[in-house]
Amino acid sequence: MRILYVIAEAAPFIKVGGLADVGYGLPRALRAMGHDVRVVLPRYRAIPGSAYDLRPLRPPLPVPLGLAGEIRVVEVEVSETTGVPTYFLWDEGYFGRDRVYGYPDDPQRFIFFCRAALALLRHLDWQPEILHGNDWHTGFLFLWLATVGRRDRFYRPIATVFTIHNMAYQGITGDALLAFGGISEHVDRLEVEPPGHINWLARGIAHADAVNTVSPRYAREILTPEFGFGLEPLLRRRADRLVGILNGLDPEAWDPRTDPALAARFDAETLERRMENKRAAQEAFGLPVREETALFAFIGRLIEQKGLPLLLEAAEALFARGIQMAVLGTGMPEYEAALAAWPDRFPGQAGVRLAHDERLARLLYGGADVFLMPSKFEPCGLGQMIAMRYGALPLVHAVGGLADTVLDIDQEAGTGFVFSPFSVEAFLTAVDRALALYADRPAWRAAQRRAMNRDFSWSASARAYEDLYRRALAWHNP
Structure with missing residues (x-):
């Protein structure tokens, strides 16, 4: 045609x-x-x-x-x-x-x-x-x-x-x-x-x-x-x-085996190499290098659609769980200001870069443990697909393309954590499920491999x- x-x-x-x-x-x-x-x-x-x-x-x-x-x-x-x-x-x-x-x-x-x-x-x-x-x-x-x-x-x-x-x-x-x-x-x-x-x-x-x-x-x-x-x-x-x-998703453009932005390239069979990317990401965001601490990531526009009000409301309870979090993006001034205060509010746990930086985004995809996408609505979304390809398990609201692409970990072929309704309580319950799986390293590795083997071409x-x-x-x- x-x-x-x-x-x-x-x-x-x-x-x-x-x-x-x-x-x-x-x-x-x-x-x-x-x-x-x-x-x-x-x-x-x-x-x-x-x-x-x-x-x-x-x-x-x-x-x-x-x-x-x-x-x-x-x-x-x-x-x-x-x-x-x-x-x-x-x-x-x-x-x-x-x-x-x-x-x-x-x-x-x-x-x-x-x-x-x-x-x-x-x-x-x-x-x-x-x-x-x-x-x-x-x-x-x-x-x-x-x-x-x-x-x-x-x-x-x-x-x-x-x-x-x-x-x-x-x-x-x-x-x-x-x-x-x-x-x-x-x-x-x-x-x-x-x-x-x-x-x-x-x-x-x-x-x-x-x-x-x-x-x-x-x-x-x-x-x-x-x-x-x-x-x-x-x-x-x-x-x-x-x-x-x-x-x-273009598999050639997003390939952890060849991505030059990564500190270490890897595939589903060499997941131990991801740790080098995690360390590099922690350093890039001014976080202490702690291999055992779960590193959460948010990459995207800082707007209401992407779930920023929910994320800000949940912040105290989220960081009380002992996680680290790296945020990369730009958007509404009120959200930028609130996030810019996180490193002082949560020292050693929050790293924030108010910028659009694809090289840093790729490093974060390749080093984060959990990728947050708590969107209020999401027509399709590419971030969750990229995250899975790079071995970061997505935590998403059950809407639009997020619901179509992320299988909840409770299912046999699960590749991430899906929450509903759109509330702080449901979001934090999903965070707790992610941390429970993270503590079980063999199960976490198996979920990463399933996520990386999904075909989104x-x-x-x-x-x-x-x-x-x-x-x-x-x-x-x-």
Whole structure:
């Protein structure tokens, strides 16, 4: 199949969060299966062109905007560094900025990106069978194809798939931007949209031929008010077109046998070497080197979704159990301030680095005993998969992709510790279960080996997407 994969970020070129890992792993897996996959994303200023052999595509791309025939010229570059043709769309005004997200005109920036991606297809004279968009940044594609595009013989045959990575981010904006995107006809307001506004996540859900999210459990959860963020009525109406497909993990990018960030490389049969990584991690976080003390780790964004309020509330009781804990991440100022006080409150037990540092994160994955992921909700999550691959047993809240990937240690094939409900009491009970198993070294080693032998590669996920693409084609051309 010919597949255009449209996304706001993709590793290794630009990464803000887990979306970029999907933008790297899935297209590569589909390409390996023989599909003609091409990726398109904005050419942000932060992308170093020389590092990825970006080559200019000539002539430049004319992009129509508005209703008066305005043309804006976009520079296009292409790279095949990842093995997948990746097109970068450059506009100084929209993408020549320091950050990827977080600007008041983000909706306008990504509508422009979508119009440019659509124009690129004609420019290349390449008609995909499937257009696959990701998150609210690409929602405009689906509305445009359902209105303007359906009158155009080039765009009309293209079937569409929309992936929801996180319901919390919806891209709501005033409906005046419809004209900016070149949509002149009347667009009926969706019941989930405020009057005079467009919800771009909702538009992807409403107009795509097929919709998926990034774990089977999350696909069920978002049909409920607790997880649907106000869009559950629309999602329930489209439930027959909604599936959950678990994200994968690139086994080459995350391999403790070859990872240069580790103090000692290891596999499931040489787990004794992990101790060297534990010692290095303790030193890196300013903790006393204590081989027998359980080292807990938290790596990620310091936001409410990731369970920070629960973690802060549980802190006194958690450290009273004699553990050590290393925290690595950045986020909300109030959470950063609270965590920054931990080393003084819990001397010799808490080490905190308020930074994004992938090398240090890899060392911590390879040295921690328990990996904490007490998320309030979690569409999929990659941290728990990485932790298992590196022999750190995850302790997780039973939601979304965490529930789909971590088998509780009470089960025969258990690989971690799962708690529910979302409460301090349930969390601490899971901590106690982890410490009890940690005291039984043979049982702990067996659990580590089971975790490390789990297969989270992209191949199974890619086959599920291949099936979804076929269904989208059938639904688009009944």
